Amino acid sequence: MYKELDEFITECQYMVDYWYDVGCIIAVEKLAQFNATDWEELQSNIGTKTLEWRVKLAYCLDHSCNAHELETLLLLIHTDDRELFESCIDTLRSFTTPESKAMILNHPSILQRIQDILPQAGVATQKVLEDFFKQLYV
Template sequence: MYADFDNYLGLEFLVDYWYDEGTGVASSLLSKFNEQDWIDLKEKCKLKSDEWKVRCAEVLDLASHPASTEVLIDFLGSESDEVVLAAADSLRGKNTVQLSSEVIERLWGISEKGSPPVQVVLRDLFGRLGLKLE
């Protein structure tokens, strides 16, 4: 199932289609993952494009498998602010999240220069972590 998920996220989508239909299809594929698929995702996602990672992060928020949180935390180490923000947004829906001080500092930096919607996302995540955005 990982191969199907990987191929699907690599397709070209119009933005509206991705959010209207594509996220549902991708989430459905995730719901069929077995343990090996989760292992493959954790190992192979690091080599994917930023666009692929953003799409992946956008659908991992509802996945209950512990690997989904691990992948999102890994995405926070990306050089791409877009990937980091997509991961941070999805992490808001996870129950238990622990972030390193380096990641928290990076998120603070993004929030300082971010737009109001970016600040809302990060403020909510920081609130879930017991931190305050100043």
């Protein structure tokens, strides 16, 4: 199933409107069929994917808020690219279980980066980042 998802995201790289209207729903359906091997393959290959591919994946990783999705987001979030980082934070707001919060809190560099970005972020991004903190500490 990983190869199907990989090919699908790759093929959708030039169809931005399609992705956010329909493509992400199809990708979520593919992710729902992943087994442990698919997750391992995804996580081991994630560093070879284009930035656009990784942003699209981050957008889709909250359909079931499972540990595999969280682990994948925590791999994606360690990036110098601000768009990918902010996409990961936006998605991480859905991970509200105590276990998820504990895993996120085990990455203090994420929290520091948010603090660094907040003062210069636009209004919409500020709201996402602030909501992330709110969800994390509730």
